[in-house]
Amino acid sequence: MKMTGAQALIKSLEMEQVEVVFGLPGGCILPAYDPILDSPIRHILVRHEQGAGHMAEGYAHVTGRPGVAMVTSGPAATNLVTPLCDAYMDSVPMVAITGQVSRPVIGTDGFQECDTVGITRSVTKHNELIMDPDEIPLMVRQAFHLATTGRPGPVLLDVPKDVLQADITWHWPSDEDLAASLPGYKPTLKGHPKMIKEAARLISESRRPVIYAGGGILRSRAAGALRELAERTGIPVVTTLMARGAFPDDHPLCLGMPGMHGNYTAVTAMQKSDLLIALGTRFDDRVTGKVTSFAPEAKVVHVDIDPAELGKIRRPDVPIVGDCRQVITEIVRALEGRDQADREEWRSRISGWQERFPLYYDPHVPGDALKPQYVMEQLRDCAPEGTILVSGVGQHQMWASQYWRFTEPYTWVNSGGLGTMGFSVPAAIGAKVGRPDRTVWAVDGDGCFQMTAQELVTAASERIPVKVAILNNAYLGMVRQWQEMFYEERYSEVYLSPDLPDYVKWAEAMGCAAFRVESPEEVQPVIEKANSIDDRPVVIDFRTDSREKVFPMVPAGFSNDDLVVHPSQKPGGERVVQ
Amino acid sequence: MAVSPTHQTLSVLVENRSGVLARVSGLFARRGFNIISLAVAPSDDERFSRINIVIDVEETSVEQITKQLFKLVNVVKITELHPSEAVERELLMATLAAGSDQRSSVIELVGVFEGRIVDVGPDALTVMLAGEPDRLDDFEELMRPYGITELQRTGRVALPKLDRQAPPRLRLTGKAS
Numbered sequence: 001m002k003m004t005g006a007q008a009l010i011k012s013l014e015m016e017q018v019e020v021v022f023g024l025p026g027g028c029i030l031p032a033y034d035p036i037l038d039s040p041i042r043h044i045l046v047r048h049e050q051g052a053g054h055m056a057e058g059y060a061h062v063t064g065r066p067g068v069a070m071v072t073s074g075p076a077a078t079n080l081v082t083p084l085c086d087a088y089m090d091s092v093p094m095v096a097i098t099g100q101v102s103r104p105v106i107g108t109d110g111f112q113e114c115d116t117v118g119i120t121r122s123v124t125k126h127n128e129l130i131m132d133p134d135e136i137p138l139m140v141r142q143a144f145h146l147a148t149t150g151r152p153g154p155v156l157l158d159v160p161k162d163v164l165q166a167d168i169t170w171h172w173p174s175d176e177d178l179a180a181s182l183p184g185y186k187p188t189l190k191g192h193p194k195m196i197k198e199a200a201r202l203i204s205e206s207r208r209p210v211i212y213a214g215g216g217i218l219r220s221r222a223a224g225a226l227r228e229l230a231e232r233t234g235i236p237v238v239t240t241l242m243a244r245g246a247f248p249d250d251h252p253l254c255l256g257m258p259g260m261h262g263n264y265t266a267v268t269a270m271q272k273s274d275l276l277i278a279l280g281t282r283f284d285d286r287v288t289g290k291v292t293s294f295a296p297e298a299k300v301v302h303v304d305i306d307p308a309e310l311g312k313i314r315r316p317d318v319p320i321v322g323d324c325r326q327v328i329t330e331i332v333r334a335l336e337g338r339d340q341a342d343r344e345e346w347r348s349r350i351s352g353w354q355e356r357f358p359l360y361y362d363p364h365v366p367g368d369a370l371k372p373q374y375v376m377e378q379l380r381d382c383a384p385e386g387t388i389l390v391s392g393v394g395q396h397q398m399w400a401s402q403y404w405r406f407t408e409p410y411t412w413v414n415s416g417g418l419g420t421m422g423f424s425v426p427a428a429i430g431a432k433v434g435r436p437d438r439t440v441w442a443v444d445g446d447g448c449f450q451m452t453a454q455e456l457v458t459a460a461s462e463r464i465p466v467k468v469a470i471l472n473n474a475y476l477g478m479v480r481q482w483q484e485m486f487y488e489e490r491y492s493e494v495y496l497s498p499d500l501p502d503y504v505k506w507a508e509a510m511g512c513a514a515f516r517v518e519s520p521e522e523v524q525p526v527i528e529k530a531n532s533i534d535d536r537p538v539v540i541d542f543r544t545d546s547r548e549k550v551f552p553m554v555p556a557g558f559s560n561d562d563l564v565v566h567p568s569q570k571p572g573g574e575r576v577v578q
Numbered sequence: 579m580a581v582s583p584t585h586q587t588l589s590v591l592v593e594n595r596s597g598v599l600a601r602v603s604g605l606f607a608r609r610g611f612n613i614i615s616l617a618v619a620p621s622d623d624e625r626f627s628r629i630n631i632v633i634d635v636e637e638t639s640v641e642q643i644t645k646q647l648f649k650l651v652n653v654v655k656i657t658e659l660h661p662s663e664a665v666e667r668e669l670l671m672a673t674l675a676a677g678s679d680q681r682s683s684v685i686e687l688v689g690v691f692e693g694r695i696v697d698v699g700p701d702a703l704t705v706m707l708a709g710e711p712d713r714l715d716d717f718e719e720l721m722r723p724y725g726i727t728e729l730q731r732t733g734r735v736a737l738p739k740l741d742r743q744a745p746p747r748l749r750l751t752g753k754a755s
Contacts, residue, residue: 121601122608126651129597146651183625184593184654308645 005133006031006164009097010039012140015172018068020044020059020433022052026072027112028099031164044433044462049076051426051455053083057092058430061413062388062438064221066093066147067430073099074112077158078119082420084154085123089417090242091219093152095143096124102162103131116158125153133166138173138181145178150187151306152219187305191322191330199277199301199318200334206275206299208346209235212258212287215242215416216280216304222325223247223409226279229328233340236350238266240281242416245406255350259287260554261398264357264565267552269350270295271560278302280324283313284417293559303327359402360566361548364520372396372471372544375523376403379441379469382527387439388413388431392424392448395477398550400443411438422451428466429459439467439531446472446496446503453506459537460511467530467538468507473546474498481549498543507539516541583661584636585614587736590629590647591621591655598652602629609646611638615668617733626654632734659736666736670714671696673704675725684724691717702727 003011009032013021020042025033036043046052049071056067071080077098087094101110117127126146130139136159143155173181203209217226223246230237230253237247238258247254258266270276276298281287288294291313302309302316303324310319320327361373376399383389389404390413391397397414406412413431415423428442449470459466471477476494483491507514513533515526517540530538551566592598599618606613612634621628633643644656659666676684684703688695693707707717711734718729 117597118600121597121604182651185651306649308642308649310645311639312642 001170002167003170005136005166005168007035008136008168008170010035012137013041016144021068021070022046022055023070024049026076028073028101028161046458047454049079050082051452053080054423054426055430056094057083057087058413058427059434060092060094062410062431063434066095066144068095070097073101074114077114077116084120086415086418086420087154088123091152093147094154095147096156098158100158100160103160120156124156127156129158130163133163133168141173141178188321189323189326191320191327195318195320196330196334199331202275202299202301204338205341207341207343208273209275210269210273211235211237212276212278212281213237213243213246214240214281216324217243217246218409220324222328225325225328229332232332240287241401244401244412245409248407249405250407257401261550263359264552265353267560267563268353273298276300280304282309289554289558289560357565357569360569369543369545372399372548373403375542376400378523378527380404384439387441390424390428390431390442392444393419393421394445395550396443396445396471421448425452426455429455429464432464432466442466442468444468444470445477446470447476456510456512456537465534465537469540469542470503471544472498472541473544475546503541512537512539514539518543585632586635586640587659587664588631589657589659590653591626592629593652594625594627595652601650605646611643615733617735630733630735659738663739664736665739666734667708668711668714668734669708669732671706671730672721672726673702673728675727676703677701680724687720
């Protein structure tokens, strides 16, 4: 069958079961936008290319399928760099397609030319400039294969305009063609049997074990296997920021989030443990604090599909390369017939910490602005079952992770590794497109919201009814918190104003329903009203207290033993930083 | 006392596609790994090229470099060559401003090192030496007084050392005869 490169590109996307493409056309990608008209693939026209990238990520987070973003060359490609890096850091499967100037023009500084593959090389799992039109189907197959297998990640295809315009004979590559085209790519899925046995031995014998579950649990769809491992052994589980929802928060074995703003019990249990069972996680500095004093007495079993993560930060006693779900299942099998060590004392220590150091914030004082934690609690309590929570980056993100109660996987979407402000609005739109049956709440800060709010126009015009709660404290709150705590309250360039812009008018101008909430009594009724609106996006401007800080907190560079709890929680178990 | 070497050679087999060298060198830059020397050439199979990278193992672990390299989709195989288990060679070419009065001593020195004179001008000579990197260092040092006007050294190439003992089957044959 004869067709153009552009037709082959769109047909290849159809062959990969792509349902939706987030994008914005322009000069070099123009040829690909013609066959889109005849394709069953839904195209969502964004207002800024960064939005397309984060939407693709949000879609991938909640569906497990690769999100697709398609934009033109030059500035459009560079606008995609942040989402690509974000997806790379958080191992989000994503395929990006960028237009490129025609082959004879490449290298001549043509209009809207940039070295897209050069620029994105270090923020993609793989990228290719397609110089041969006949290779389009193979390159697309490769891209989806690479994005979704092994450690998932973003893959970019850069397609010159004349490659899209060329005539080709359609040929969809077979599995064998695909395998032969990637001689250096063979992810290890099955754990080494000897290591599995050794892991089972360490697990059975340890008296103070903690399961340290990371985002890899979600990527490998291992939540069920994780639960089985925890329940069979009675070992408590911490879920990192990337793994919230991978283990239910209401489970008796769940300790919640560890790390810089983790809860006291999760942080301390890891510090005092004698065995960390690290599953699909990478010992990020936000989890470990000062690495040399992180969980000093713990042996480590580390399972990851990416061999480079094993020993990158902490040398494991038992390294296991493999797919989390397969390896956990194998470990569970290896545990059969083994008695578990007595952990009664460990359990009681843990419940002691839980009782003594729950999450805490000071109650609202009449006349003051809203407590952001209270708003989070109300959003949580009013949320319809199965609600997906999306957040930006900063204080609101930490409160969202701390105060929400995650009961199922794939209901939490956030930018963990890169910490991309402005992530939440477009990611929420992508999530809603992927799961239209679910309520999707974006929790955002006022600083974050201003970075990507224009995508609410996309949401309104495409009828994607997401809901956005702005915790508006008129500050770049997390930076303000650091300046208060570590820079002697010298506030530098962090004030934003609560009224400029007027978030309600702005949201209404973008086709959203919008509300402002200033008193605690209004919080619940307005959230309920927002939950009932399903024909357009909703934005609520919650006026929150700028003095609120996120606690607990491990100051950057400090040991996790130096966790700072809320000032009102009695000292004794914690040490106060000098 | 044996001093542990501060370098190691990685022999990296990569797909012969455009941009692969940029991926490899970009990875070293991005992760803060140090390259001491680099040699790239086609392999015996036209689909693949071989990149020989000499790395500084004092600052970064070979294991982490190897693992990160292996994540590149176009990297097919990596062989770690420890200096004690590898035959390593480099090539040096130098142009010396050796006038007629010095020429004979240069030629003598080149002879001692088993190098070659590859070009001759009225008042300059170009010499060449292939050999172990240390030997090239010595040669360069001894040539310096004659006035080096240009000097180039290649990246290092290396192959694993062969087993000193003959394979068992051959040894048996030897006995029988």
